[in-house]
Amino acid sequence: MPRTPQCKKTLNIAKSGVFKQSVGRAGEDFVCDHIPCESCGHKKWTNLNNVKHNFPGVDLKCMRCGTYAQVKTMCTPLTLCRNGRSWKFPTSASTVRDTLKMHKGNVRYIAVTYNAKHRHVTEVCVTEPLSCKNIFHTEGFIVSDNIMQYTPKILKTL
Numbered sequence: 412m413p414r415t416p417q418c419k420k421t422l423n424i425a426k427s428g429v430f431k432q433s434v435g436r437a438g439e440d441f442v443c444d445h446i447p448c449e450s451c452g453h454k455k456w457t458n459l460n461n462v463k464h465n466f467p468g469v470d471l472k473c474m475r476c477g478t479y480a481q482v483k484t485m486c487t488p489l490t491l492c493r494n495g496r497s498w499k500f501p502t503s504a505s506t507v508r509d510t511l512k513m514h515k516g517n518v519r520y521i522a523v524t525y526n527a528k529h530r531h532v533t534e535v536c537v538t539e540p541l542s543c544k545n546i547f548h549t550e551g552f553i554v555s556d557n558i559m560q561y562t563p564k565i566l567k568t569l
Contacts, residue, residue, distance in 0.1 A: 436460070438484025438523035439470050441532055445569045448473040448480075449519060449537050449559055456480070468510030469518060478540070479514050481506075484523045489536055492554055498536065499552035507546070507553050516542040520553065535561035 443456040453475035460470055469479040481502070489498045500520045510518055518541050524534045538555040539545060546553045561569075 434484050435470075435482070438525075439482045441484075441523055442471060442480065442482055442521055442535070445566070446521065446535055446537070446561065448476060448478050450478040450540070451476040468506055468513060471521075477517065479510075479518045480521050480537075481510065481518065482521045482523060484525065486525060488524045488534060489522050489558075497554045497556045498538075498558050499549075499554055500536075500538065501551060502548075502553050503551065504548040507541075507548060511541060511543060516540055520555070532566060533563060535566065537561075 439458050439460065443458055445454075447454045448456070451473060453473055455474040456471040457474055458470065459472055468481065470482045471480040472478070473480075483501055485501070489500065491497065492499060500522055502520070520538045520541065522534075522536045523532060524536075525532050537559045539557040541553070541555070545557075546555055548554075
């Protein structure tokens with residue numbers, strides 16, 4: 412069985428147990444350090460959780476264009492819907508609804524997938540700017556048709 416190439420960039424997760432908050436913070440820090448804004452290409456993000464703990468609905472804001480991002484950090488890769496072309500991002504319906512009302516189509520979801528054993532980032536997926544027209548909510552997930560995938564090969568170049 413072929414092995415998946417690992418990215419050399421690591422998450423800074425607390426070693427004394429993997430706490431949900433520590434994993435989420437590590438994913439946010441990884442995006443801030445390595446992933447450009449898909450709207451303008453700039454790599455300077457503000458972590459809103461550092462400004463106000465548990466900032467509602469979004470985690471990051473691009474310093475150049477003002478795009479918001481909600482980061483989801485997980486051990487398992489995103490799953491495809493049955494149609495084979497849409498991706499499922501885990502979140503609650505009320506969070507998405509409130510976020511879209513507040514930020515009006517200027518929000519993206521970013522999924523950071525990591526290998527739990529080695530703590531390496533294996534993939535990052537970024538949605539298109541979300542609106543009520545291009546996403547729908549099902550079974551604890553939002554579904555997005557159009558994503559940018561940062562594969563291990565691309566992550567190595569960042």
